Amino acid sequence: MIPQLDYAFYVWSSYGLFAVIMAWQFIQPRVRRRRIIAELQEELAMQTGKYDDPDA
Amino acid sequence: MIFHRLKVGFHRLGSPPTFHKLCRVLSPWLWAGFLVCAAIGLYQALYVVPPDYQQGDSYRILFIHVPAAWQAMAGYVIMAILAVIALVWRIRTVEIMTMAAAPVGAAFTALCLATGSLWGKPMWGTWWAWDARLTSMLVLLFIYLGIMGLYAAFEDRRKGARVACILVLVGLVNIPLIHFSVEWWTTLHQGATIRLLGESRMHPSMLPPLVWMTVGVKLMFGAALLDRARNDLIDQDRRKNWIRQLVDEPATGDNA
Numbered sequence: 077m078i079p080q081l082d083y084a085f086y087v088w089s090s091y092g093l094f095a096v097i098m099a100w101q102f103i104q105p106r107v108r109r110r111r112i113i114a115e116l117q118e119e120l121a122m123q124t125g126k127y128d129d130p131d132a
Numbered sequence: 133m134i135f136h137r138l139k140v141g142f143h144r145l146g147s148p149p150t151f152h153k154l155c156r157v158l159s160p161w162l163w164a165g166f167l168v169c170a171a172i173g174l175y176q177a178l179y180v181v182p183p184d185y186q187q188g189d190s191y192r193i194l195f196i197h198v199p200a201a202w203q204a205m206a207g208y209v210i211m212a213i214l215a216v217i218a219l220v221w222r223i224r225t226v227e228i229m230t231m232a233a234a235p236v237g238a239a240f241t242a243l244c245l246a247t248g249s250l251w252g253k254p255m256w257g258t259w260w261a262w263d264a265r266l267t268s269m270l271v272l273l274f275i276y277l278g279i280m281g282l283y284a285a286f287e288d289r290r291k292g293a294r295v296a297c298i299l300v301l302v303g304l305v306n307i308p309l310i311h312f313s314v315e316w317w318t319t320l321h322q323g324a325t326i327r328l329l330g331e332s333r334m335h336p337s338m339l340p341p342l343v344w345m346t347v348g349v350k351l352m353f354g355a356a357l358l359d360r361a362r363n364d365l366i367d368q369d370r371r372k373n374w375i376r377q378l379v380d381e382p383a384t385g386d387n388a
Binding site: 079081082083084086087089090091093094097098100101102105106108109112113115116117120 | 163166170174178179183188189190192193196197200236239242243246247250251253254352356359360362363366367370375376379380
């Protein structure tokens with residue numbers, strides 16, 4: 077059950093901000109790593125002749 | 133014997149594959165520890181501790197604000213220690229860790245300023261005051277952003293890291309200013325409520341969620357630092373064989 081608090085807007089905004097920043101710190105590095113790995117795999121595939129061009 | 137093992141372990145961390153493995157293994161545990169601590173801390177902060185007799189429920193913001201403020205400053209001190217190691221011993225993995233600490237520290241500083249503002253509006257009647265504590269904390273945010281900007285401005289990442297490490301050490305002067313600002317000047321911001329030495333002015337029943345949240349954000353700082361350092365290492369070493377081997381493994385790069 078959600079507690080009924082005085083100054084609810086200020087309290088919940090603070091806790092919401094905390095959740096958003098923590099989630100961002102978790103997600104952002106994983107998204108970046110996935111992008112770097114995808115780039116590297118594409119480079120490797122091109123070098124070994126296994127590249128499957130999606131636009132071809 | 134123990135000292136020798138520690139020395140060998142420290143030197144091994146300078147090896148990128150070993151450092152990468154450490155980040156990969158340690159980070160999930162730190163995130164798990166953070167989740168457990170934050171779950172207990174948030175539950176106690178919202179459901180268990182009583183309202184303050186003067187501030188009502190608004191003081192519950194401090195269970196976010198105070199750990200964020202402590203971590204913003206502790207993060208900077210950790211970054212400065214890493215900067216000294218990076219400048220003296222020129223260990224690349226330590227340079228990477230130093231630079232990875234800046235965005236995480238900046239996030240905690242921004243969170244501290246924002247939650248302080250959200251607490252200040254109902255309690256002080258204003259979102260912001262040019263008070264010594266608030267202003268020095270804002271300066272800390274600008275220093276963090278300056279370090280990130282300076283590092284990003286160099287195409288040669290190692291040169292950028294070394295220059296930014298010097299800025300880290302220059303900016304260290306701001307940390308005692310933040311800490312002692314409430315004693316040296318007359319400020320709207322209250323003085324220290326929690327003391328490591330001596331009696332705290334906070335009621336003991338309100339301390340447990342603060343301790344859980346403080347431990348939680350420390351674990352989270354470590355986890356986010358290792359995640360970011362791991363990414364920077366992969367990015368910098370993308371032409372090296374050890375990264376190519378990791379990416380080329382059958383698990384389609386899951387180990388990278």
